[in-house]
Structures are given as structure tokens and as C-alpha cells.
Amino acid sequence: MKKYIFKRVVIAVITVLVILLILYLMLDLMPGSPFNDEKMTAEQQAALYAKYGLNDPFPVRYLRYVRDMLKGDFGISYAIQKNCPISTMLKARVPISLRIGLQAAVFGTFVGLILGIVAAIKRNSPWDTVATTISVLGVSLPSFVFALLLSYLFSYKLKVFPLLYSSKEAFKSTILPTISLSMFTIASIARYSRSELIEVLNSEYILLADSKGITRTRLICTHAVHNALIGVITVLAPLVVNLMTGSLVVEKAFSIPGIGSLYIKAIQMNDYNVTLSISFLYSVLFIFTMLLVDILYGIIDPRIRLAKEG
Amino acid sequence: MDETFNPAASAPDDFRPATGDHREEEQKAFVNQSYWHDVFHRFCANKGAVIGLIFIVLILLFAIFGPMLSHYSYRTVDPLSTNLKPRIPGLEKLGIFSGYNDSVSTAYHYFGTDNLGRDLFTRVAQGTRVSFEIAGLAVLCDVLLGVVYGLVSGYFGGKVDMVMQRITEVLNSIPTMIVVTLLLLIIKPGMGSIIIAMMLTGWINMSRIVRAQVLKVKEQEFVLAANTIGDTNRNIIFKEILPNAMGQIIVTFMFSIPNAIFMEAFLAFIGLGIPAPMASLGSLINDGYKSAMIYPHMILSPVIILALLMLSFNLFADGLRDAIDPQMKQI
Numbered sequence: 001m002k003k004y005i006f007k008r009v010v011i012a013v014i015t016v017l018v019i020l021l022i023l024y025l026m027l028d029l030m031p032g033s034p035f036n037d038e039k040m041t042a043e044q045q046a047a048l049y050a051k052y053g054l055n056d057p058f059p060v061r062y063l064r065y066v067r068d069m070l071k072g073d074f075g076i077s078y079a080i081q082k083n084c085p086i087s088t089m090l091k092a093r094v095p096i097s098l099r100i101g102l103q104a105a106v107f108g109t110f111v112g113l114i115l116g117i118v119a120a121i122k123r124n125s126p127w128d129t130v131a132t133t134i135s136v137l138g139v140s141l142p143s144f145v146f147a148l149l150l151s152y153l154f155s156y157k158l159k160v161f162p163l164l165y166s167s168k169e170a171f172k173s174t175i176l177p178t179i180s181l182s183m184f185t186i187a188s189i190a191r192y193s194r195s196e197l198i199e200v201l202n203s204e205y206i207l208l209a210d211s212k213g214i215t216r217t218r219l220i221c222t223h224a225v226h227n228a229l230i231g232v233i234t235v236l237a238p239l240v241v242n243l244m245t246g247s248l249v250v251e252k253a254f255s256i257p258g259i260g261s262l263y264i265k266a267i268q269m270n271d272y273n274v275t276l277s278i279s280f281l282y283s284v285l286f287i288f289t290m291l292l293v294d295i296l297y298g299i300i301d302p303r304i305r306l307a308k309e310g
Numbered sequence: 311m312d313e314t315f316n317p318a319a320s321a322p323d324d325f326r327p328a329t330g331d332h333r334e335e336e337q338k339a340f341v342n343q344s345y346w347h348d349v350f351h352r353f354c355a356n357k358g359a360v361i362g363l364i365f366i367v368l369i370l371l372f373a374i375f376g377p378m379l380s381h382y383s384y385r386t387v388d389p390l391s392t393n394l395k396p397r398i399p400g401l402e403k404l405g406i407f408s409g410y411n412d413s414v415s416t417a418y419h420y421f422g423t424d425n426l427g428r429d430l431f432t433r434v435a436q437g438t439r440v441s442f443e444i445a446g447l448a449v450l451c452d453v454l455l456g457v458v459y460g461l462v463s464g465y466f467g468g469k470v471d472m473v474m475q476r477i478t479e480v481l482n483s484i485p486t487m488i489v490v491t492l493l494l495l496i497i498k499p500g501m502g503s504i505i506i507a508m509m510l511t512g513w514i515n516m517s518r519i520v521r522a523q524v525l526k527v528k529e530q531e532f533v534l535a536a537n538t539i540g541d542t543n544r545n546i547i548f549k550e551i552l553p554n555a556m557g558q559i560i561v562t563f564m565f566s567i568p569n570a571i572f573m574e575a576f577l578a579f580i581g582l583g584i585p586a587p588m589a590s591l592g593s594l595i596n597d598g599y600k601s602a603m604i605y606p607h608m609i610l611s612p613v614i615i616l617a618l619l620m621l622s623f624n625l626f627a628d629g630l631r632d633a634i635d636p637q638m639k640q641i
Contacts, residue, residue: 011476015483026492140620142572144579144595145613148602156603245487248580253599267491268581275495279488286485 004298012291017066019283023276024065028058074277079269080262086277090259097251097258101243103178108185108239113232115186116193117225123198131190138187143246146180147253165256177250184242192235197228230300233293240289244282349557352633359629362622369619373442376435382419384436385587388427395607396422396430421611424597428587434611437589438619444501444590445570448508453563455509456516457555461547463517464524471521478514486511490573494582501584508573512566519562523555557634564627568620575616591616 040048049055053064068075074086081089119131154176155163162173200206201224209223251260259278266274353359377384396419421430463474490507497503527533528551536546571591577583578592579599586593591612598609 011479012483015480018480019484019488022492026496136621136624140568140624141617142575142620144599145617148599148609148613152603152606241485241487244485245576248487249576252580264580267495270495272495275491279492283484283488287483290483 001298005295008291008294008298012287015287016284019280019287020066020069021062023069023280024062026276027065027272028061069277069280074280075273077271077274079271080265080274086274089262089274090277090281093257093259093262096256097247097260100174100177100181100250100256100258101247103174104181104243104246105185105239107178108182109189111182112186112189113193115190117197117220119190119194120197120201120228121220131194135187135191135194138183139191141183142249143180143183144249144253146183147177147250150176150180151254163254165254173254173256177254177256180253181243181246181250184246185239188235188239188242189232193228193232196231197224200224200228230297233297233300236293237290240286244286349633353629356629356632358625359633362625362629365618365622366626369438369615369622370442372435372615373438377432377439380429380432380435382429382432384428384432384589386428388423395605396420396611422605422607424608425601425605430594430608430611433589433594434591434615437591437594437612438615440501440584440588440590441571441574441592441616441619444504444508444574445567448505448512448570449563449566451505451509452512452516452566453559456513457520457552457559459513460517460520461524461552461555464521465528465543465547465551475521478517481511482514484511486573487576490577491580491582494577499577499582499585501588504574504577504582504584507577508570512570516559516562516566519558520555523558524551527551527554561627561631561634564623564630568623568627571616571619571623591619 053061056064072087074090077084077086077089115131115134119128122128151161151163154160161176162169165173165177206219206224209219247258248260248264250256251258252264255261259281262274263278263282265271266278419429419431421434423429424433459474459478463471489511493507493510494503497506533546533550536550541550574583574590575592575595578590578596581596583593583596584590594612595609595616598605598612602609
């Protein structure tokens with residue numbers, strides 16, 4: 001087990017370093033110089049280069065960059081809020097994005113599981129059809145389509161929810177974004193837990209438990225669902241990716257002041273530093289989740305651990 | 311003794327000389343079906359998948375012939391007919407698709423026009439075509455790269471496999487969205503650059519599936535036999551192993567296409583799409599989004615096409631997966 005965890009952690013650390021290298025190369029290989037004042041003499045420029053350590057060999061500069069990024073010092077913004085430290089810009093925005101992401105994850109998993117379990121137990125009934133239809137639609141339709149549909153119906157026509165995000169009604173304005181963001185989660189969890197549960201229900205130990213005479217509820221709750229859930233953990237990693245990409249789109253659609261909308265703004269305004277910092281943030285979040293899923297899975301299901309150790 | 315056992319007397323007609331007729335009867339009972347024939351039958355039994363296929367073909371036809379059928383160009387700006395609602399001959403008499411009532415323009419725009427007066431029917435057809443091209447080319451590159459990588463990694467195994475798998479593990483831990491966005495920051499968005507960006511990470515999934523399949527097939531007897539008679543590696547890989555991985559490759563290919571179309575739409579939505587006046591489904595949706603509340607028709611047509619396309623590709627690929635390998639679980 002220790003060997004397995006160690007290996008996962010090493011791969012995660014290497015990945016973070018690779019990402020930082022890519023980001024750093026993008027900054028370093030950019031044409032031009034940070035000090036492009038025409039009045040500046042060559043000596044002044046050289047002095048500034050020396051002051052900021054830009055003449056150091058590449059590995060030294062790279063390591064310094066890694067240290068700064070890991071400390072959370074992302075540099076300053078060029079275009080969006082000139083000379084404002086990016087960490088300050090992010091501080092206000094991270095909680096909003098995190099909140100919507102978490103709400104969507106919790107809501108999506110919950111609804112998805114219920115749909116999947118109901119569909120598996122009442123197989124080939126109208127419930128199954130409804131659940132399957134929802135899951136096919138959720139996988140097929142991009143989240144901005146849901147965002148548009150929901151905001152057109154509930155905000156524009158029925159005026160139940162605010163059309164755009166307002167900090168005064170913070171919870172009310174996160175409801176529609178949460179739903180549109182969680183559609184994919186609902187769909188894929190429902191789909192996966194349904195097929196997983198059907199397989200478990202057909203297995204021999206369920207037949208044994210049934211023939212021992214335990215109640216149907218207990219059979220499903222403790223024996224079947226428990227085992228089916230293990231498989232569902234594997235879909236967590238793609239879901240995190242989807243929540244990330246989805247958050248960009250949904251935040252833009254509802255103009256939510258989160259990281260996603262800042263990312264889009266930075267891309268469109270060519271604010272290099274902000275784009276790189278948020279890319280870094282997203283990557284770290286993703287790598288951390290993957291690591292967590294891998295370790296969790298290794299603990300729950302030893303077969304996976306053995307397979308990956310080999 | 312003779313009376314109790316006399317086969318000739320008890321059943322004179324039971325034993326007849328073979329004439330060759332029985333072969334025909336046997337062939338009627340057990341029709342010699344090839345694997346792909348079976349696949350075709352299983353696929354046709356799946357209603358959802360067939361409907362998906364029909365819709366894909368219809369949308370494909372729309373993308374190919376739509377721009378030719380229309381006498382408008384996808385890029386001609388007409389200041390006199392901006393923001394027009396859809397108007398279709400015949401249907402307008404029924405009160406739907408009747409266009410802008412007090413319009414100065416009497417022209418028929420099946421899907422309406424956008425804020426620059428460009429005909430949306432032509433633009434959507436053109437956009438569908440571009441989306442198809444991007445997705446098709448990107449996925450094709452994925453397949454080539456992924457299949458080769460997976461075959462080499464799986465077949466040679468050992469240290470080669472070790473190194474190749476660590477590389478994909480690291481690459482796979484970087485979110486696709488980040489790779490694509492960063493690349494498009496350096497090289498400006500265009501059809502080529504979007505395809506390259508999507509290709510950069512797209513092949514990994516394919517290579518994993520091919521590798522897993524190779525590992526499974528490699529241990530079987532016919533590969534051992536080919537090895538024993540001294541066949542070359544190249545022959546074993548391409549003649550023995552690859553045909554056995556074909557089903558999986560096709561299924562993965564079909565699942566990748568809607569993903570690529572979706573990725574393109576996503577990129578366009580965050581402002582990294584095909585530059586104007588070219589159109590793709592994503593950029594049309596992005597354009598329509600700006601005025602979706604006032605002129606819903608502008609976003610409706612590309613969204614419907616995109617949704618239909620994604621839906622039918624998913625249904626189709628699902629059906630294909632079940633047909634090719636009924637035992638196979640979700641990839």
C-alpha cells in the first residue's frame with residue numbers, strides 16, 4: 001500500500017513540475033523584454049536585469065518560479081486590473097466558483113445516484129425509461145444549452161430567479177447555475193450506477209443473501225448499493241474535469257464573478273499572467289483530485305492497487 | 311438373437327447412402343455468418359442506434375448540400391435585412407415561420423438572419439460542415455497516433471511499455487482544457503491550430519484502449535503460433551493483433567467525434583473559436599448568445615443542430631458498442 005501511494009504521489013509531483021515548466025517556458029520564450037521603455041539606456045536595462053535575476057541560468061530561474069508559484073505569488077495582472085497582484089484578484093473569486101462547483105457536485109451525485117438506483121431496481125419500467133432519457137440528454141447536451149434554456153424559462157419568462165448573478169441574492173442566483181452545471185454529473189452518475197448495480201444484482205452473492213431470507217430493502221441498501229458504489233468512484237475524475245470546463249461556460253452565461261469568467265476575460269484580453277495562473281490553479285486542482293481518487297480506490301478495492309503496482 | 315437385432319429389417323429407411331443433400335439442409339439451419347454480419351444484425355435491432363445513424367446522415371447531407379442549395383453566401387453582409395426571423399414558403403401561411411411581419415424584406419430566410427444580415431440557413435450549414443471537418447480530422451489524427459502508440463507500447467512491453475505508460479500518465483494528468491487553451495494562446499485560433507490543439511491530448515484515450523486490447527490478444531494461441539513459425543513483428547502486429555482490436559478502435563472513434571464537436575463548441579464559446587467570417591456550430595452559438603433573449607431564433611438553429619448531433623452520435627456509438635461486443639462495458 002505504501003509503495004502504491006508513494007508512486008501516485010511521485011507521478012503527481014512530476015506532473016505539477018511539468019505543468020510549471022510549460023507555463024514558465026511560455027513566459028520565458030515570449031518575444032520582447034519586460035523593460036521596454038525607449039528612454040532606458042543599455043546600462044539601466046542591464047542593471048534591472050541583474051536586479052530581478054533575469055541573467056541567471058535557466059534552472060535557477062525556473063526553480064525560483066516554481067517556488068513563487070507554490071507560495072501563491074502569481075505575479076501581477078497586465079491588462080485586466082493593471083499592476084494588481086493576481087492572488088488578490090483570485091481571493092475574492094475562488095469562494096464563489098468553489099461554492100457553485102461543490103453545490104453542483106453534491107446535487108449532481110445525489111440526484112444521479114437516486115436516478116441510477118431506481119432505474120436499476122425497477123428495470124424496464126417507466127422509471128427506467130425516464131432515468132435513461134435524462135442520462136442520455138445530460139451527456140449529449142452541453143451545459144450552456146441548459147444554462148440558456150433555464151435562464152430563458154425561469155429568469156426571462158417566469159422571472160423566478162435573477163437573470164444575472166447578484167451578490168445580494170447570492171443563494172438564489174446560484175440555483176440555476178448549479179442545476180445547469182450538475183446535469184452532466186447527474187447523467188453520468190445515473191448511467192454508471194445503473195449498469196453497475198444491475199451487474200451486482202445479478203451476481204451470486206446477492207442470490208445467496210436473498211435465499212437466506214433477508215428483506216429486500218436490506219438486500220439492496222447494504223449488499224448491492226454498497227458494492228456498486230465502488231465502481232462509481234472511477235467516474236469522479238472525468239466529472240471534475242467537466243465541472244471545471246462547465247464552470248467556465250456557466251459562469252460566463254450567468255455572469256458570475258468567479259475564476260471561470262476571469263479566465264475567459266484573461267484569454268480575450270490577452271492577459272498572459274492571469275491566464276497562466278488560473279491554468280496552474282485548475283491543473284493543481286485536477287491533479288490533486290486524481291491523486292485522491294487513485295488512493296481512495298486503492299484503499300477500497302485492493303485489486304486495483306495490485307494491478308497498478310505490477 | 312437374429313430376430314431381436316436386425317437393423318436392416320427393423321428400420322429399412324433409417325440408413326440411406328449419403329447423397330450430398332444433407333449439406334444443403336445443414337447450411338439452411340446454420341447460415342454461415344461472418345462476425346461483421348452479426349454486428350450488423352445486432353446493430354439494426356437497436357432502435358435508438360438506427361435513429362441516431364439516420365439523424366447523423368441527415369445532418370451530414372445538410373452540411374454537404376446546404377450551402378449549395380441556398381442562393382445566399384455565408385459571408386455576404388446585407389444591412390437591409392438584419393435580425394430577420396425565420397420565414398419558410400408554405401409554412402408561413404399557417405402562421406408559423408412567417409418572418410418579420412412589417413418587414414421591408416420579402417426574401418425567404420429559412421432560419422432567419424443574424425445581426426449583420428447574413429442568412430442563417432447557409433451559415434448553420436457551413437458551420438456544421440466546419441464542425442464536422444474539425445472533429446473528423448482531429449479524431450482521425452488521434453486514431454493514427456493512438457493506435458500506433460498503443461500497439462507499440464502493448465506489444466513490446468517491458469521497459470518500452472514502462473516508459474511510454476509513465477509519459478501518458480503524466481500527460482493525462484494535465485486537463486485537456488488547459489493544454490488546448492495554452493496552445494491557442496500561442497498560435498492564433500484557426501482550423502489547423504484547433505485541430506492540433508485537440509489532437510495533443512486526444513490520442514491518449516485511444517492509445518490506452520488499444521494497449522489494453524493488445525495485452526489481451528497477445529497471450530492467445532494464434533499469436534504464439536505466428537511467433538513460432540517465425541513471422542516478423544510487423545506481420546504479427548498488423549495481421550494478427552490489429553484486426554482483433556478493430557472493434558474497440560471503431561467504437562472509441564465514434565465516441566470521440568461528439569467529444570471533439572463539443573470541445574470545438576466549448577472553445578468557440580470561451581472566445582477561442584474559428585475567426586469570423588467563417589462559422590462553426592460553436593461560433594454561431596456564441597454569436598447568438600449575445601442576443602439570445604431578444605432574438606432567440608439566432609441561437610436556436612445551431613443549438614438544435616448541435617444537440618441533435620451530439621445525441622445521435624451518442625446513441626449511435628452506444629448501439630455500435632453493444633453490437634460489436636455485447637460483453638463490453640462502458641469505456
